[in-house]
Every structure is written in C-alpha cells, then in structure tokens.
Amino acid sequence: MAEKPIFVMCYCTGECPGFRDLNLWQLMNRVRTEMDVEFDIVHPQLCVDDGERFWKYFARPGHRYVVGGCDPRMQRKMFKDALAEIGVDFDQNIVPLDLRNMSTEDAIDKVRQALATLNK
Ligand code: SF4
Numbered sequence: 001m002a003e004k005p006i007f008v009m010c011y012c013t014g015e016c017p018g019f020r021d022l023n024l025w026q027l028m029n030r031v032r033t034e035m036d037v038e039f040d041i042v043h044p045q046l047c048v049d050d051g052e053r054f055w056k057y058f059a060r061p062g063h064r065y066v067v068g069g070c071d072p073r074m075q076r077k078m079f080k081d082a083l084a085e086i087g088v089d090f091d092q093n094i095v096p097l098d099l100r101n102m103s104t105e106d107a108i109d110k111v112r113q114a115l116a117t118l119n120k
Pocket of ligand 1: 010011012013016044045046047048068069070071074075078
C-alpha cells in the first residue's frame with residue numbers, strides 16, 4: 001500500500017441542506033494542499049447508478065479512501081456491494097465521514113483527524 005489515502009467527497013447533488021454551510025472548494029483545496037493525501041476528488045451523488053460505476057472504475061483493492069458525505073451506515077449500505085465486486089472491502093478500505101451540518105472549518109478538522117489516524 002504505497003499510495004497515500006485518497007479523499008472522495010460525495011456532495012449529495014449540491015442541493016442537500018446538510019451541506020449548506022460547507023464551502024466545498026475550500027474543503028477540497030485545504031485537504032489537497034495541507035493534508036497527507038494522494039489527491040482528492042468530488043462526486044455529485046455516489047449512491048446512484050453512476051456512483052456505483054464510479055466506484056467500480058476508480059477503486060482499487062488495498063487502497064484507502066476517506067469518504068466525506070452522509071451517515072457512515074448509509075454509505076456502507078450504498079457502496080459495499082459495488083466495491084465488493086471489484087475486491088474492495090468497505091470495512092477495511094473505506095473511512096466514511098458524516099460531514100453534514102458542519103461548518104467548513106469543522107469538516108476540515110474532521111477530515112484531518114481521520115487522515116491522521118489512518119496515516120499513523
Ligand atoms: S451517498 Fe449520502 S451524501 Fe452521497 S448522495 Fe447519497 S445520500 Fe447524499
């Protein structure tokens with residue numbers, strides 16, 4: 001596992017009230033410039049068909065993904081089967097973070113803490 005974790009942000013179509021206080025591009029830029037990640041990327045809605053296709057195209061066994069979005073249980077339910085099809089175990093390789101209803105600063109801190117724990 002040579003590569004650093006990748007941060008994936010699911011932005012819930014951009015219409016979700018839960019992300020009303022989140023400055024998306026500030027979050028993405030702070031993560032990619034200040035934190036120990038390979039890179040970061042935004043998807044508009046990972047829990048629908050093209051999100052499933054995204055995971056199957058993009059994810060690789062053994063790599064780690066910190067995923068900002070909704071409730072971790074929801075993420076697990078929505079992503080685990082698509083990931084399992086390509087040999088990626090949700091519980092081993094995905095760190096799901098609920099970033100809803102947070103300020104940009106709080107969301108940045110939550111991602112930073114998750115990455116610090118992962119990179120220990
Ligand atoms: S996975 Fe969660 S955050 Fe992403 S679009 Fe679906 S409900 Fe919204």
